[in-house]
Structures are given as C-alpha cells and as structure tokens.
Amino acid sequence: NALRPHSPLSEITTAKTLEDPWSIMLVASEQAQLMANLAKLINASKTIEIGMYTGYNTLNMALVVPESGQVVACEIDDEYVNIAEPFFKEAGVEDKITVHLQMCIKTLGHLTYISDPPTFSPQVLWSGKVVDPAPDDLTSQALDKLNKKLHTDQRIDLSMLTVGNGLTLAIKRYR
Numbered sequence: 001n002a003l004r005p006h007s008p009l010s011e012i013t014t015a016k017t018l019e020d021p022w023s024i025m026l027v028a029s030e031q032a033q034l035m036a037n038l039a040k041l042i043n044a045s046k047t048i049e050i051g052m053y054t055g056y057n058t059l060n061m062a063l064v065v066p067e068s069g070q071v072v073a074c075e076i077d078d079e080y081v082n083i084a085e086p087f088f089k090e091a092g093v094e095d096k097i098t099v100h101l102q103m104c105i106k107t108l109g110h111l112t113y114i115s116d117p118p119t120f121s122p123q124v125l126w127s128g129k130v131v132d133p134a135p136d137d138l139t140s141q142a143l144d145k146l147n148k149k150l151h152t153d154q155r156i157d158l159s160m161l162t163v164g165n166g167l168t169l170a171i172k173r174y175r
C-alpha cells in the first residue's frame with residue numbers, strides 16, 4: 001500500500017527496463033516516490049537528472065513540477081533516450097523535459113539556473129558494497145568516496161536514508 005506510481009511510470013519499469021541487461025540501474029520506486037514528495041515539499045520547479053537511464057525518475061519529477069517547470073535530463077546512451085521519450089509523451093509532460101544526449105559534465109557547465117539546490121543522490125549504499133569495496137569495484141569505490149566526502153562537508157546538512165539502495169539528501173547551509 002505504500003507505492004502509488006502514475007501509470008507510465010509502471011510501464012517504464014515493467015514493459016521496457018526489466019528487459020534491459022542493466023536494469024539493476026533503475027531507481028527504486030519507493031525512492032523515486034520519496035524524491036517526488038520532497039520535490040513537492042520544497043516547491044521545486046526546476047530539477048536536473050544526472051543519468052536518466054530509461055527515464056523513470058525524470059518522468060517522476062516532470063509529473064510533480066508545475067506546468068511551467070523544467071526537468072533537464074542528462075544521458076549518454078541514445079538507446080535509453082529512445083526508450084524513455086515515448087513515455088514522456090504518453091504522460092503528457094514532454095514539454096517540461098529537455099534531454100541532453102552528451103556527457104553530463106558538458107550539460108551542467110551550460111546550465112544557468114544551478115544555484116544551490118538541495119541534492120538527492122540515490123544508490124549511495126549500492127547493495128552494501130560501499131562498506132568494503134573490492135579492489136576492482138570502481139563504482140563502489142567512487143560511491144564510498146562520495147559518501148565520505150559528503151559526511152565531512154560542513155557546507156551542507158546531510159541525511160542518508162536507507163530507502164531503496166540508499167538516498168542521500170544534501171542541503172546547502174546558509175548559516
């Protein structure tokens with residue numbers, strides 16, 4: 001009874017993403033729902049998705065930002081973009097979403113509206129592998145490094161939630 005996904009969101013999960021060999025990358029539905037509720041709480045009108053994959057969380061955000069809102073989605077793999085875009089249309093939110101098919105670092109460098117947004121960083125526990133990353137596991141090592149960096153960063157307030165595969169909230173401190 002906890003999940004209430006909009007219909008195209010369920011379709012992204014069942015119809016397309018689970019056929020993909022990399023479906024482990026898909027955001028957890030309960031984590032996405034929490035991020036959407038947090039976005040509503042802070043009246044977010046602009047969001048940035050770094051790594052869109054098949055579009056679950058991008059659509060999730062587009063459904064909660066206002067009509068005039070914008071969701072910028074970064075993705076490097078056109079196969080994933082081709083899967084995602086019909087669902088954006090089906091949900092009637094395609095006008096709110098701009099997909100940038102290139103390395104996110106390029107897109108982020110050109111965005112003028114990044115100020116000091118709260119950041120929601122999913123997958124931070126990576127199935128627990130961040131606790132003791134294997135020497136050849138670069139993903140777990142990178143996530144472990146990020147978690148440690150955020151932990152000591154006094155410029156932000158921090159919460160690491162054990163929802164889904166781990167979700168970090170990083171909120172810039174103003175005082």
Ligand SMILES: C[S@@+](CC[C@H](N)C(=O)[O-])C[C@H]1O[C@@H](n2cnc3c(N)ncnc32)[C@H](O)[C@@H]1O
Nearest residue numbers: 025026027051052053056057074075076103104
């Ligand atoms: C963990 S998945 C993201 C899951 C997604 N947010 C969701 O809603 O299910 C990571 C995605 O980031 C993309 N990616 C990886 N490196 C990237 C980069 N440098 N720039 C843009 N996208 C990148 C990958 O192709 C992959 O689709």
